[in-house]
Amino acid sequence: MHPTTTNEPPQTLLDLITDVLSLLLLSTITVQSFIGRWQVLRTKLTSLQSSLSSLSESPLWSQNPLLHTLLPSLLSTLQRLLALSRQCSSTSSLPGGKLLFQSDLDIASSSLSNHLHDLDLLLRSGVLHHSNAIILSHPGPGSDKEDLVFFIHDLFTRLQVGGVEFKRKALESLLQILNTDKKSASLVVKEGNIGYLTGLLDFNDQPLIREQAVSAVSILAASNDESRKIIFEEGGLGHLLRILETGSMPLKEKAAIAIEAITGDPDNGWAISAYGGVSVLIEACRCGSQATQTHAVGAIRNVAGVEDIKMALAEEGVVPVIIHLIVSGSSAAQEKAANTIAILASSGGYFRDLIIQEKGLQRLMHLIQDLSSSDTIEHVLRAISSLSVSDSTAQVLSSSTALIIHLGEFIKHGNMTLQKISASLLANLSISDRNKRAIASCMGSLVKLMESPKPVGLQEAGALALVSLLTARWNKKELVRDEKSLMKVVQMLDPKYELIDKKFPVMLVNALLSGRSSGCRKRLLDAGACQHLQKLAEMEVSGAKKALQRLSGISLKSMFSRTWRE
Known part of the structure; x- marks a missing residue:
């Protein structure tokens, strides 16, 4: 038997392997013990013979560095099997007994299966047709897709077949391509073995390899839907949650990025609870670094609408943690935390009570004064709006002059979403x-909102807010003094103006004419509102007849009689 050495040239090693394999195949015919196991092994050996034949036909196979470790290991396994087969061919008893021999045979058989897998992977990848150094060179900017595909095949082959050093170099190359070419992620997912990559997230005995794998998975998860889907299907979420729970700070940050990205798909959210991730995410929000908190609360936001997880979040104490982040987190964390509270507040009375008990309302109201991000303000306002369904909360909000003034400012200067919510x-x-008079300057903006057919509900919100403000007598005078706003209201009454439901401008006219309103009546008459209301009354628009009667001074009875005669 030839001694196994890694110093032999590849061709010499292949010749040695071929010789031992031939002897072994003959030996398996004459065994007298464990015949069933040897039949299975003979099938594997025949498959190996075919693979070695394919290997020798690859013109540059001997130059591939992966074979420098694979071939010596394969030769050692075959030599061990040959020795075992000879023991089974002898009529003497097995040394060490049957149980020990069976264990040795199973171990050798398992090693052979691993070698077959690695060899098959090498052959299928196509990398044996190319010559490459241990340190992979990244395809240049002018490289075509074929070069990049080979690079990825070679990279993942080294990752799966090679030892620790090969894995480290391969992961370095993977990170290089992902960081320098954002579009490469889709090709990596399509051509690489993402399942093997996610398995490296639990490669605890090699911290550097594990860290590189976490970085790669984090980038892939954040890159596109296809990557997220495959990482999730390969069980990556469970690995990432364990890292978020027990990893180092840099690893936790990268894991949190990936978890937020994966849970962004509504179909994946349920798995957070299945993997026991609710408490892990809350703890990351409570004690993690600023970056970890930002992405962990993003993941909580993503799953806060899932019914089962929602209750688990409440039971694990998510509300005070999220409220604390709204106040003290980074700007990105504040936005996501505010969004989470808005989602929970809209979920029902149970969560609204929890938020109020944790002084969430006061903190949200105070926060509006300090925020500059319109997105965060939007989420805060949504949360406040959901909380306002409670009578006691509505009273607190109604008496807050600071809040009312801010709402007026959002109506004047905010985007359409902020305007609608406000x-x-x-x-x-x-x-x-008094507070209605304090925000009278926003009435012109509310009139403008009524002209906007989108988003749905904006016109109604503007009209109802105006009707509320016009219960203050001074505000009525202010609105009719604003020539531009008054003409817009009259224009909206015109049946030919089709961008608005006519019930809304009719509501405004009725609000302007309620109570003692002779000045408003005169301004509306002068602006030509009467003729439009006459047509709307004939069209039976809700409130139009009442508005026409108030504006013209004609009683409803006489107006109907005249209409009948005509």
Whole structure:
């Protein structure tokens, strides 16, 4: 038997392997013990013979560095099997007894299976047709897709077949390509073995390899839907949650990025609970670094609408943790935390009570004064709006002059979403006349909102907020003094103006004409509102007849009689 050495040239090693394999195949015919196991082994050996034949036909096979470790190891396994086969061919008893021999045979058979897998992987990847150094060279900017595909095949082959050093170099190359070419992620997912890569997340005995694998998975998860889907299907979420729970700070940050990305798919959210991840995410929000907190609360936001997880979040104490992040987190964490609270607040009375018990309402109201991000303000306002369904909460909001003034400013200067939420809040609160007068300057903006058909509900919100503000007598005078706004209201009454439901401008006219309103009546008459209302009354638009009667001074009875005669 030839001694196994890694110093032999590849061709010499292949010749030695071929010789031992031939002897072994003959030996398996004459065994007298464990015949069933040797039959299975003979099938594997025949498969190996075919693979070695394919290997020798690859013109550059001997130059591939992976074979420098694979071939010596394969030769050692075959030599061990040959020795075992000879023991089984002898009529003498087995040394060490049957159990020990059976164990040795199973171990050798398992090693052979691993070698077959690695060899098959090498052959299928196509890398044996190319010559490459141990340190892979990244395809240049002008490289075509074929070069990049080979690079990825070679990289993942080294990752799976090679030892620790090969894995480390391969992961370095993978990170290089992912960091320098964002579009490469889709090709990596398509051509690489993502399941093997996610398995390296638990490669605890090699911290550097594990760290590189976490970095790669994090980048892939954040890159596109296809990557996230495959990482999730390969069980990556469970590995990532364990890293978030027990890993180092840099690893936790990368794991949190990937978890947030994976849970962004609504179909994946349920698995957070299945993997026991609710408490892990909450703890990361409580004690993690700023980056970890930001992405962990993002993941909680993603799953906060899932019914089963929602209750688990409450039971694990998520509300005070999220409220604390709204106040003290980074700007990105604040936005996601505010979004989470808005989602929970809209979920029902149970969560609204929890938020109020944790002084969430006061903190949200105070936070509006300090925020500059319109997205975060939007989430805060949504949360406040959901909380306002409680009578006691509505009273607190209605009496807050600071909040009312901010709502007026959002209506004047905010985006359409902020305008809609602010207008809806104003319409639903019982605001004092003094505070209504304090925000009279936003009425012109509310009239403009009524001209916008999108988003849905914006016109109604603007109209209802205006009707609420017009219960203050001084505000009526202010609106009709604003020539531009008045003409817009009259224009909206015109049946030919089709961008708005006519019930909304009719509501405004009725609000302007309620109570003692001779000045408003005169301004509306001068602006030509009467003729439009006449047509709307004939069209039976809700409230139009009442508005026409108030505006013209004609009683409803005489108006109907005249219409009948005509």
